[in-house]
Amino acid sequence: MAQLLEAAASVFCTTGYTAASTNAIAREAGVSPGTLYQFFPNKEAIAIELGGRLMHEMRETYGEALAPVDPATPLEEAVGAAVDRFIAFNCEHPVFFALMHGPDIPGRVAEQHDALHTTLLSRIEDLLASLLPDTPPAALTRTAHMCLGIYKSGLELVLGHEGAERDAYVEELKDVLIRYLRPLMGDRPGQG
Numbered sequence: 001m002a003q004l005l006e007a008a009a010s011v012f013c014t015t016g017y018t019a020a021s022t023n024a025i026a027r028e029a030g031v032s033p034g035t036l037y038q039f040f041p042n043k044e045a046i047a048i049e050l051g052g053r054l055m056h057e058m059r060e061t062y063g064e065a066l067a068p069v070d071p072a073t074p075l076e077e078a079v080g081a082a083v084d085r086f087i088a089f090n091c092e093h094p095v096f097f098a099l100m101h102g103p104d105i106p107g108r109v110a111e112q113h114d115a116l117h118t119t120l121l122s123r124i125e126d127l128l129a130s131l132l133p134d135t136p137p138a139a140l141t142r143t144a145h146m147c148l149g150i151y152k153s154g155l156e157l158v159l160g161h162e163g164a165e166r167d168a169y170v171e172e173l174k175d176v177l178i179r180y181l182r183p184l185m186g187d188r189p190g191q192g
Contacts, residue, residue: 001039001049003029003030003031004025004026004029004031004036004039004040004046005046005049005050005053006029007025007026007028007029007030008020008025008028008029008043008046008047008050008095009050009093009094009095010028010095011024011025011028012047012050012095012098012099013094013095013098016098017043017047017098017099020043021043022036022037022040022042022043022046025043025046047099047109048109050095050099051099051100051109051112051113052112054093054095054096054099055112055113055116057089057093058089058096058116059116059119061085061086061089069127069130069131070130071130071131071133073131075131075178075181075182075185076174076178078127078131079174079177079178079181080174082127083151083170083173083174083177084170086151086155087155087158087170087173090155090158090159091158091159091166094159097155097156097159100113117148120148121141121144121145121148124144124147124148125140125141125144128140128143128144128147128181131181131185132181132184132185135184143181143184146180147177147180147181150173150176150177150180151173151177154169154172154173154176155173157169157172157173158170158173
């Protein structure tokens, strides 16, 4: 099953979900289509299993990455730690981006992604509340949406590059988030 999921990840990244076929996945896994059908009835079932596993791992990643921080933590450190963990996850699992942000997400995967997105926004709000303790809830919600939107836009650029150029885009993404958040923080201690 792991071999099939790994092959599906490769095919989904290469062709996208819609163009992928069970035959291509079986070929990539080095098994017959009959073997694939012993585990999965169709490509949507494969995508749902793969998406579920990735979302579980992503929940663990953002649990660590978005834990509330000590208010004295420098902004650069808080943003850097969160971005680094998310980028590492997405670079390790490029199929996550392909499945979750493609135009053709299978229905149940889309529902799971929407639930993950809602939880992720809540966790970003919690992190921001520790960095911006006097900010009204509605403003924290807007700021969380903006941070996630900025991150997702930057992620596509990061994943489109490799090596030193990828590293440069990661630093640019952190810089954009820091420059967005810095004025919201005012004169917090340790932020000078």
